Amino acid sequence: MECRVEGEKPVLELNQVSIAYSGTPILHSIDLSLYPGEIHALVGENGAGKSTLMKTILGIISPDKGEVIFFGQKRHHQSLKQIMESGISMIHQELMLIPELSIAENIFLGRENELGFWPWERKKNAQLKTAELLRDCDIPLDPATLVKNLSIAEQQLVEILRAISQRAHLILMDEPTSSLSEKEITLFRRLIHKLKNEGVSILFTSHKMEEIFGFSDRISVLRDGYLISSSNKENCTEQEVVQQMVGREMNQFFPHREVQSGDISLQVKGLGIPGLFQGIEFDLHQGEILGFGGLVGAGRTDIGKALAGLLIPQEGEIKWKNQLVKFKNPQEAILQGIGYVSEDRKEMGFIPEFSVQHNLTLSSLLDFQRWGILDKSKEKETAEGHVSRMKIKTQGVNQQVMYLSGGNQQKVVFGRVLQHLPEVLILDEPTRGIDVQAKFEIYTLMAELSKQGKSIILISSDLPELLHMSDRILVISKGKQTATLKKEETNPAEIMSYAMK
Amino acid sequence: MNLKKILIGSQSGGIFLALILMCVLISSLTPRFLTDTNLLVILNQVSVNAILAFGVTFVIISGGIDLSLGSMLAVAGVVAALFAKSDGGNVYMALLMALGVGALMGAMNGFTVILSKVPPFIVTLGTMTIARGAALIISSGRPVSDLSESFNYLGNGDLLGVPIPIIFLVGTYLVCHFVLTQTVFGRYVTAIGGNETAAWVAGIPVAKVKWWVYTLSGIFAALGGILLSARINTGQPNAGLGFELDAIAAVIIGGTSTRGGKGSMTGTLLGVLFIGVINNGLDLLNVSAYWQQVVMGGIIILAVVLDSVYQKMKR
Amino acid sequence: MKISLRILLTCLVLALAWACGSKESGEKKKIVIGVSMLSLQNEFIQQVSASLEKHAKEADVELIVVDAERSALKQVEQVENFISQQVDAIILNPAEFEASSPAILRAKKAGIPIVNVNSSTKEKPDAWVGSDDAESAKMAIDFLAKKLNGQGNILIIQGYMGQAAQIDRERGAVEALKAYPNMKLLATQTGEWDRAKSMSLMENWIQSYGDQIQGVFAHNDEMGLGAMQALLDAKKKDKVVVVSVDGIGDALKAVDAGTLDATILQNAEQQGAQAIALALDLIHKKPIKESQVLIPFQVKTK
Structure with a gap:
């Protein structure tokens, strides 16, 4: 218990907190405490109640039973402004920045009166204070840059800076690293330790085991609204945590698969789009899983898009079943048997207002019609087949996809892609932001698909995932291919060294 | 479609209630309202607006907008009238030419929207002015009259006691409802409105579908133009001024989302009837001309507010 | 995109200016x-x-x-x-x-x-x-009074509210009606100078007044023709006298055909x-x- 001094009072205490939404219990008598300078990981599958718990601590939701005590005071339902002034701040999974404002303006949004009276005075002070903050944290950004010109990862850092500048005693972070690359995670780690040394407590959620064990002092596991365990990091293992999360034994996180490769299905030579990537060359075999490693922004996503018809390559050639192909749009790629799962699930993966059924059949609708008229019973049958086979958790095939959890949304996207019977699958960050159970199911699915002889390109920033699932790994750095490594012969350090080359 | 489904299951429940309330209110104020002849009159009067509204429902569900409806209607109405003159005109030729002209203008809208990436609001605003000018040029600015009896029959005749415009109204409703809910095309239109990028990535021919949506809107505007010309026995180059707003209002009142991705033809039909009933009621009650506009606007805002409250309560 | 649009606009303005200028420089x-x-x-x-x-x-x-x-x-x-x-x-x-x-x-x-x-x-x-617009209205009302022998129920369809012609014709009609105490104005409403609008209005009036209607005065011929059409469709035209102002081609033809009773011809x-x-x-x-x-x-x- 490195962080606890005997007799020190906790910053935050939860006593028997219970919450129910319209009769459905979400949290059951949660007891939890946080001490100054403690970094606390809250883990659990999606739907376990993590977000509700965080919102309760923040004060957006009042508990039905029990109490939340912060610095000895009972917390009530509060307005956003009161919350901001109370010393707790929250970093949401969806970014809450205003794209048209600068970094400095975003950081001091709503607190401009701290900066002086006159607008120019405020502007100057915001600029100065932000510059100082950025320097302190070793982030090489200009305070005047507009947020819309930042990458998602940089925006995430700005959110964290905002919380720091509010001098919060407790910062809640909902999956803070889901869109950060390895390099930025290192930066993030430094930020966290800086905060810890200043005595700030942090409660964060994450699905990545190495972060959960790498950052935190204590780990609490939630499952179905119950607090299963809350123990110091030293006293538990990865295996145990996963087991507690899913509630059953999970022998192996990554499914076992035998490396097998058949004939060449996709051949890529000298592929390039000026400004994005160039000189990409590889052969993809049937039944092979080829990993794309590298930092976020290295061009991996663009290569995937170029293979799936979302971008049109300007150099080089793609040979598909020994024939040159040039896809002008995703439709042509799909008709040729190329399946694509985007990293940007919300923007490119599904139609939010469509039902599960309608999303599942969207790419293969022409198989469910005659003379343009839909055969809805056949459609429903197929959709129900996917739902039961992939264990999609939904109230039924008519449930709108926007109300599903991230993991189930991703399963729907997979179902849609598989329904158009692709022979090659390009998967861009297929397990980002989804819970452990769904992750495992997607890995199993990938193994099964490769066994059926389908080729898979796996673009991933999650190194364990990349190493375990791929047969070979192509490392991309700054738009160029820096290495092609065999799974058995490489290790994370080697991949990173090529990724930074 | 049963009553319960309309009230609870669909997006149009709120407007359905508002329509019923409106009818109850008006019939309590005047006994002239709830008579079968008056109801036929209302259906007859709303037929043109309904046909325009059905066409533009596709556009709005796809996430677009079409402001050129009224002008396209005028062009088609004038063209139809020119080919349907009582001396040597041919009704079939008139229909064919008018619908063709409508399709052509709609196709131009679609083409420009897809290629230029200029917002459809601007593109169709331009078309609105161009088409109005075209209507004046084609007709030399004068109403085209002396139309053949068989053409006028389309607007004023009846089939087994049912006025022809009402037959068109019901027919287009059934066709549009079917296309939107039961066909690949309808599904594609809704998907594009829901998330255009995702629809494109999923392999939907987005450009083609959008082009068709605007073309359809042109064809429906032309059909409206033909009926209007036949109803008033002239092709008027200044016909349909502001009709696009009536049609769009009906679509929105009917619960179709302005952002696209959601909507129904039944909702649009109810929206059209709602506006028609208010218009008719205000005349029956002899509300002063100045007040009519105020009352009309007030009721529409009230209906939309009620609907949004109702939708929230349902959740 | 923005810049090219601006250039395009500039070119357009210049071209227009040139076109206008060249016209102006013609013989004077x-x-x-x-x-x-x-x-x-x-x-x-x-x-x-x-x-x-x-x-x-x-x-x-x-x-x-x-x-x-x-x-x-x-x-x-x-x-x-x-x-x-x-x-x-x-x-x-x-x-x-x-x-x-x-x-x-x-x-x-x-x-x-x-x-x-x-x-x-x-x-x-x-x-x-x-x-004088007021005079045209007076002539129309006089015509109706003559046809109805000085007593009956009439309707007035007005032009676009607030325009000079509407205001004057309304004033003229109201003044002229004072001379006929037995003529009753059932209702008045705007048809916005438009044939289709006035047709709808007349259809609604037929529903509310039915056989009470004996005469209609429309502020212009377009609206008169719309009202006439509605009455024809309802098979009531032979019981109602319709008069309107302007004397446009269609109206003159309708008068010749006997469907419109009169138009007040502006020369x-x-x-x-x-x-x-x-x-x-x-x-x-x-x-x-x-x-x-x-x-x-x-x-x-x-």
């Missing part, structure tokens, strides 16, 4: 008269315009006709353009009573003679040709002829006998 010996009309979408106004053109041609005068599209602001700008083109005279068919007045002031200030045709403005022009031909004659007199500085020329209406019946 001929007498030029600028004409700004209320709306060339209105058939009656078109007839006036046609008459102006015809008489200008006869007098070997060049006519520049522009359409104000019912906008007084546009009309004032058009007159300003005429002034900068240095036309010899201006004929104005005012869009609005008050809002078009600045056009008169500007022309007078520039010393260019200006003649109003068909409607009036608050500011008095050098000369005025037209007909477009005479208005145009007199306007050109007055403008020429003013240009040649001839003394004019009367600065207000009233062209009488005629009742056209079968």
Whole structure:
């Protein structure tokens, strides 16, 4: 218990907190405490109640039973402004920045009166204070840059800076690293330790085991609204945590698969789009899983898009079943048997207002019609087949996809892609932001698909995932291919060294 | 479609209630309202607006907008009238030419929207002015009259006691409802409105579908133009001024989302009837001309507010 | 994208300027008269315009006709353009009573003679040709009274609310009705000068008043024809007398066919002829006998 001094009072205490939404219990008598300078990981599958718990601590939701005590005071339902002034701040999974404002303006949004009276005075002070903050944290950004010109990862850092500048005693972070690359995670780690040394407590959620064990002092596991365990990091293992999360034994996180490769299905030579990537060359075999490693922004996503018809390559050639192909749009790629799962699930993966059924059949609708008229019973049958086979958790095939959890949304996207019977699958960050159970199911699915002889390109920033699932790994750095490594012969350090080359 | 489904299951429940309330209110104020002849009159009067509204429902569900409806209607109405003159005109030729002209203008809208990436609001605003000018040029600015009896029959005749415009109204409703809910095309239109990028990535021919949506809107505007010309026995180059707003209002009142991705033809039909009933009621009650506009606007805002409250309560 | 749009716009403006300029630099010996009309979408106004053109041609005068599209602001700008083109005279068919007045002031200030045709403005022009709208309404009501023997129920369909012609015709009708105590005004409503709108209005009235309706006065022929159509469809036309104002082609045909009972003919031909004659007199500085020329209406019946 490195962080606890005997007799020190906790910053935050939860006593028997219970919450129910319209009769459905979400949290059951949660007891939890946080001490100054403690970094606390809250883990659990999606739907376990993590977000509700965080919102309760923040004060957006009042508990039905029990109490939340912060610095000895009972917390009530509060307005956003009161919350901001109370010393707790929250970093949401969806970014809450205003794209048209600068970094400095975003950081001091709503607190401009701290900066002086006159607008120019405020502007100057915001600029100065932000510059100082950025320097302190070793982030090489200009305070005047507009947020819309930042990458998602940089925006995430700005959110964290905002919380720091509010001098919060407790910062809640909902999956803070889901869109950060390895390099930025290192930066993030430094930020966290800086905060810890200043005595700030942090409660964060994450699905990545190495972060959960790498950052935190204590780990609490939630499952179905119950607090299963809350123990110091030293006293538990990865295996145990996963087991507690899913509630059953999970022998192996990554499914076992035998490396097998058949004939060449996709051949890529000298592929390039000026400004994005160039000189990409590889052969993809049937039944092979080829990993794309590298930092976020290295061009991996663009290569995937170029293979799936979302971008049109300007150099080089793609040979598909020994024939040159040039896809002008995703439709042509799909008709040729190329399946694509985007990293940007919300923007490119599904139609939010469509039902599960309608999303599942969207790419293969022409198989469910005659003379343009839909055969809805056949459609429903197929959709129900996917739902039961992939264990999609939904109230039924008519449930709108926007109300599903991230993991189930991703399963729907997979179902849609598989329904158009692709022979090659390009998967861009297929397990980002989804819970452990769904992750495992997607890995199993990938193994099964490769066994059926389908080729898979796996673009991933999650190194364990990349190493375990791929047969070979192509490392991309700054738009160029820096290495092609065999799974058995490489290790994370080697991949990173090529990724930074 | 049963009553319960309309009230609870669909997006149009709120407007359905508002329509019923409106009818109850008006019939309590005047006994002239709830008579079968008056109801036929209302259906007859709303037929043109309904046909325009059905066409533009596709556009709005796809996430677009079409402001050129009224002008396209005028062009088609004038063209139809020119080919349907009582001396040597041919009704079939008139229909064919008018619908063709409508399709052509709609196709131009679609083409420009897809290629230029200029917002459809601007593109169709331009078309609105161009088409109005075209209507004046084609007709030399004068109403085209002396139309053949068989053409006028389309607007004023009846089939087994049912006025022809009402037959068109019901027919287009059934066709549009079917296309939107039961066909690949309808599904594609809704998907594009829901998330255009995702629809494109999923392999939907987005450009083609959008082009068709605007073309359809042109064809429906032309059909409206033909009926209007036949109803008033002239092709008027200044016909349909502001009709696009009536049609769009009906679509929105009917619960179709302005952002696209959601909507129904039944909702649009109810929206059209709602506006028609208010218009008719205000005349029956002899509300002063100045007040009519105020009352009309007030009721529409009230209906939309009620609907949004109702939708929230349902959740 | 933005920049290219701007360049495109600049080119467009330059091209337009060149096109206009080249027109202006043409021969200028001929007498030029600028004409700004209320709306060339209105058939009656078109007839006036046609008459102006015809008489200008006869007098070997060049006519520049522009359409104000019912906008007084546009009309004032058009007159300003005429002034900068240095036309010899201006004929104005005012869009609005008050809002078009600045056009008169500007022309007078520039010393260019200006003649109003068909409607009036608050500011008095050098000369005025037209007909009294109130008189046309009175004639229509008199006609209805005569047909109905001084007693019966009538409806009035008004023009676009707030426009000079609507206001004057309404005033004329109300005054004329005072002479017939047994004529009852059932309802009055606007048809916005539009045939389709007035047809819908009449259909609704047939529902609420049914057989009580004996006469209809519409402020213009378009609306009269719409009401007539509604009555024909309801098979009630033979019981109702319909009269309207203007005397457009369709209305005259309907009168001949016996479906429209009467139209109060505004003499477009005479208005145009007199306007050109007055403008020429003013240009040649001839003394004019009367600065207000009233062209009488005629009742056209079968």
